Every structure is written in structure tokens, then in C-alpha cells.
Amino acid sequence: MAWNIVIAGGGFGGLEAARKLEKLLPHNSAQVTLVSDQNFLLYTPLLPGAAAGTLEPRHAVVPLREQLNGTRLRLGSVTGADPERKVVFVTTGDGREEELPYDQLIVSVGSVSRTLPIPGLAEHAVGMKTLPEAIALRNRLLQSLEVAEGIDDPQERAEWLTFVFVGAGYAGLEGLAELQDFATDVLDSYPRCQSQGVRFILVEAQDRVMPEIPTSLADFAIRELTARGIEIRTGTTIDAMTESTATLAGGETVGTRTVVWTAGVKPSPVVKRMGLPLHERTGRILVDRTLQVQDVDGVWAIGDAAHVPDPRNLERPTPPTAQHAIRQGRKVGENVVRTLSGRKPELFTYKTLGVFVDLGRGKAVASTLGLRWRGAPAWFLARTYHLASMPGTKRKVRLVADWTVGLFFGRDGSELGRLGHPGRLDTPDQIALEREAVRHGASPSALPPIEDASEPPAPNAKDEDALTAPRVNEPAGGGD
Numbered sequence: 517m518a519w520n521i522v523i524a525g526g527g528f529g530g531l532e533a534a535r536k537l538e539k540l541l542p543h544n545s546a547q548v549t550l551v552s553d554q555n556f557l558l559y560t561p562l563l564p565g566a567a568a569g570t571l572e573p574r575h576a577v578v579p580l581r582e583q584l585n586g587t588r589l590r591l592g593s594v595t596g597a598d599p600e601r602k603v604v605f606v607t608t609g610d611g612r613e614e615e616l617p618y619d620q621l622i623v624s625v626g627s628v629s630r631t632l633p634i635p636g637l638a639e640h641a642v643g644m645k646t647l648p649e650a651i652a653l654r655n656r657l658l659q660s661l662e663v664a665e666g667i668d669d670p671q672e673r674a675e676w677l678t679f680v681f682v683g684a685g686y687a688g689l690e691g692l693a694e695l696q697d698f699a700t701d702v703l704d705s706y707p708r709c710q711s712q713g714v715r716f717i718l719v720e721a722q723d724r725v726m727p728e729i730p731t732s733l734a735d736f737a738i739r740e741l742t743a744r745g746i747e748i749r750t751g752t753t754i755d756a757m758t759e760s761t762a763t764l765a766g767g768e769t770v771g772t773r774t775v776v777w778t779a780g781v782k783p784s785p786v787v788k789r790m791g792l793p794l795h796e797r798t799g800r801i802l803v804d805r806t807l808q809v810q811d812v813d814g815v816w817a818i819g820d821a822a823h824v825p826d827p828r829n830l831e832r833p834t835p836p837t838a839q840h841a842i843r844q845g846r847k848v849g850e851n852v853v854r855t856l857s858g859r860k861p862e863l864f865t866y867k868t869l870g871v872f873v874d875l876g877r878g879k880a881v882a883s884t885l886g887l888r889w890r891g892a893p894a895w896f897l898a899r900t901y902h903l904a905s906m907p908g909t910k911r912k913v914r915l916v917a918d919w920t921v922g923l924f925f926g927r928d929g930s931e932l933g934r935l936g937h938p939g940r941l942d943t944p945d946q947i948a949l950e951r952e953a954v955r956h957g958a959s960p961s962a963l964p965p966i967e968d969a970s971e972p973p974a975p976n977a978k979d980e981d982a983l984t985a986p987r988v989n990e991p992a993g994g995g996d
């Protein structure tokens with residue numbers, strides 16, 4: 517192969533760059549390697565839906581291997597780079613340190629939640645940026661309802677039924693709207709909680725929500741959410757939090773067990789270890805209008821990690837949105853190919869085509885090509901847009917199936933917080949689980965030797981479970 521092209525990060529920008537390179541590079545002219553710390557792209561606009569149970573969490577991601585055709589996927593974490601030697605440092609899944617040489621490097625490592633030095637924030641708040649966070653939030657909501665249902669004191673119960681979201685961008689507004697919708701859906705199963713009601717509060721430091729959409733649409737969103745009983749506090753900050761309280765600016769203390777932090781993003785921390793120039797305020801990698809890193813040979817940066825001059829106003833960077841990352845991915849792919857073939861790279865130009873904000877309950881607000889939509893038509897438009905943008909036919913079909921099932925059968929209220937986190941094989945917890953499995957007909961072979969469940973229980977056994985355990989070959993009564 518003539519050229520080595522490395523892409524760091526397989527999100528919206530990185531995947532799009534890889535696909536563009538696959539399309540434009542002459543056959544066998546280059547080896548493209550995509551390094552990503554997860555083997556899927558997270559389709560973030562569907563994250564609030566995954567948190568609120570309108571779709572299977574797995575259906576909000578796109579496996580990278582299904583999308584790549586010729587690009588080598590290297591699963592591992594980029595830990596830094598040396599632009600002088602033209603190498604990227606990678607730690608692989610099994611802990612090995614590797615150096616990947618490159619001729620051209622595209623950095624698209626995205627962003628992480630931006631936190632502030634607020635007392636209690638790091639310890640008590642939950643994010644809404646990753647799939648584990650979205651799932652944790654769903655479980656937290658269900659756990660809170662379960663706990664609240666068992667509490668006699670209404671004041672104490674209120675803490676568990678109050679949810680505070682901080683930050684009114686995409687993640688905050690959509691996350692809050694979807695979660696509140698989910699809570700009111702499942703509330704019928706919790707009589708005490710239902711009679712007391714749930715409380716959702718949105719706190720935003722600026723004096724308006726969603727600066728990305730026109731004011732009239734933001735006002736519509738506020739009216740819609742306020743009508744559902746959601747409290748919107750604009751021009752308000754959060755000053756401190758504990759396990760059971762959130763203190764707002766001005767001193768008001770709200771009793772709550774869940775604070776969701778969605779107040780902005782900052783570039784992925786690894787950008788500081790790549791030997792590249794960073795913007796002093798945003799911390800994003802400084803690139804010129806062709807997406808090339810300033811004064812560094814063969815390095816490009818795109819998406820949330822890059823400070824790309826916004827074509828509409830060169831003084832500020834393009835907003836951290838998937839729409840921009842995707843277009844920058846395409847352009848960087850083109851520009852790398854142009855550079856390798858001795859042509860001049862082109863300027864990045866892009867005007868946002870539209871924005872959609874899903875408000876749950878079949879409602880949304882949208883602004884597309886100068887047209888404004890609200891309510892059910894906007895919601896339909898948003899779902900159609902996401903369906904069209906979701907890469908891969910299989911993913912699209914799964915999404916439609918989830919949404920259709922949700923429309924007709926509602927949402928599932930089971931709390932599966934332990935999923936994917938089994939205890940150690942020899943912990944008492946696990947033994948109890950195994951014994952439970954045997955009672956329901958599973959093979960006893962995996963049981964620890966402390967008890968032989970394949971034998972019928974002794975009539976004088978003291979253990980209550982042993983007394984009720986069926987023989988292994990007997991059908992397990994009551995199991996499903």
C-alpha cells in the first residue's frame with residue numbers, strides 16, 4: 517500500500533470520513549485504519565429514546581464493522597500522538613501498547629460532558645452523553661419509583677420523585693421530555709407515587725432554552741413542557757448538590773435524589789496528548805477552513821474535538837452537532853484524497869439544513885430549510901429524518917419495529933440495572949442466583965459445591981429455599 521491513513525475515533529465524523537475514503541481512494545492505493553474505543557457508532561439523537569424505553573438501547577447504535585468496506589477497524593484507545601514521528605499511540609483491548617504510523621491522520625474523537633467545580637456535582641449527578649448513562653438514568657427512574665412506593669413519609673417520598681435536569685440543549689430538553697413521558701406512563705403501576713405525582717425541573721443558566729432553534733419554536737417547546745407540569749427555570753444556575761438535595765442560585769434547596777447534568781461538552785481529554793495546537797478557550801484542536809491542523813503536516817481534525825471556523829461566522833467554531841461532524845467527515849475524506857493526489861484541499865462550507873427537538877408524547881419542534889414545524893407533524897418529520905439518517909437497512913428496520921411496538925403496547929417497566937454486571941461466581945449473591953436458576957429448571961452443574969441441589973431436599977433441611985426447591989428434573993413451578 518502506498519499510504520497509511522489513520523482515523524482516530526469512530527463516531528459520526530470518523531465513520532463518515534472512512535466511508536468517503538473507501539469511495540474515493542483508488543483501489544489498493546492506501547490502508548485506512550479506524551481506531552475506536554468501541555466497536556459501534558452511538559446515534560446520540562436516539563439516546564433520550566433509549567433512556568425512556570421507546571427503543572432497545574442496542575438499536576441506538578450502529579456496529580462499525582457492518583458499515584466499513586475495506587477500512588481496517590482497530591479496537592483500542594488512542595492515548596496520544598507524536599506528529600514529528602507521525603505515529604499514534606494506541607492501547608488495545610487486551611492492554612498492549614502499540615504505535616500506529618500514519619501519512620495522514622484524521623482526529624475525530626468527539627467530546628465528553630463538561631463539568632464545573634460545583635460541590636457535589638461529580639459525586640451525585642448523572643450524565644446523558646453515553647449509552648451506559650442513558651440506561652443508568654432509566655434504571656434510576658424505575659428504582660426511585662420502587663423506593664418511593666415503599667416510603668410512608670410524603671416529604672421523604674418527594675425526594676425520590678423529583679428529577680432535576682441541568683442544561684437546556686438537545687440532551688437536556690429531549691432527555692427531560694422523554695423521561696417525564698416515561699415516568700407518567702409507568703406511574704399507574706405505583707399507586708402511592710401516582711397520588712403524589714412526579715416533579716421534573718429544568719435548570720438553565722441562559723435566559724432561553726435551546727439556542728439552536730428559533731425563539732418561536734423554543735417558546736412552543738416551553739409551553740408544551742410547562743403544560744405537562746414541568747418547571748422551567750431559565751437564568752438559574754445550580755450551586756451545590758448532595759445525595760438528597762440540589763441548591764439553586766439564590767439559595768432555594770430542592771429535595772431530589774436525581775440530578776441529570778447536561779450542561780455542555782468539552783473535547784475528549786486525549787486531544788491534550790496529541791501534540792496539536794488547541795484553541796485557548798474551547799480546548800478544541802485548531803484547524804483551518806480546510807479542516808487541516810494548523811502548521812502540522814498531514815493531520816486533520818473534525819467534529820466536536822475540532823475548532824472548525826463556522827462558515828457563517830468565522831470568529832466562532834461550528835456547533836458541536838452530528839450534522840456538522842458528518843459533513844466535516846465527508847469533506848475531510850475528500851481533502852485527504854485531494855492532498856494525496858497533489859491537489860489543493862477545499863474549504864469546508866455547510867449551512868444547517870434543519871433541527872429537530874423531540875418532546876416525547878408524539879410531539880416535537882422542528883425547523884427545516886426556513887420552515888417551522890411544531891407538534892405531531894414535527895414529531896413525524898423528526899422520526900422520518902432519524903430513520904433516513906440511521907446508517908444501514910437492518911438498523912432502520914429494527915428502529916421502525918421498536919417504535920411500532922411502543923405505539924401499540926407501551927413501554928416496559930422492568931429495572932435491569934444488573935444486566936451485564938454479574939457478581940463473582942463464588943459470591944453468596946451468585947450462589948443464590950444459581951440456586952434460583954436450578955429451581956427454575958437449569959442444570960446444576962455450575963453450582964458451587966457447598967450444596968448439592970441435584971439431590972432432593974432433605975425433609976429436615978433448615979434452609980427455606982432447599983425445602984421448596986423442586987428436583988432438578990421436575991418442572992419448575994411458577995418460573996417463566
Ligand SMILES: Cc1cc2nc3c(=O)[nH]c(=O)nc-3n(C[C@H](O)[C@H](O)[C@H](O)COP(=O)(O)OP(=O)(O)OC[C@H]3O[C@@H](n4cnc5c(N)ncnc54)[C@H](O)[C@@H]3O)c2cc1C
Nearest residue numbers: 525527528529553560561594626819820836837838839841
Ligand atoms: C443526548 C444527545 C443528543 C444529541 N442530539 C443531536 C441531534 O439531534 N442532532 C445533532 O446534530 N447532534 C446531536 N447531538 C450532538 C452529537 O452527538 C455530536 O455533536 C456528535 O456525536 C459529534 O460527532 P463526533 O464524530 O465529533 O464525535 P462522536 O460521534 O462522539 O464520536 C467520537 C468517537 O470517538 C471515540 N473515542 C473517543 N476518545 C477516543 C480515544 N481516546 N480512542 C479511541 N476512540 C475514542 C468515541 O468512543 C466515539 O465513538 C446530541 C448529543 C447528545 C449527547
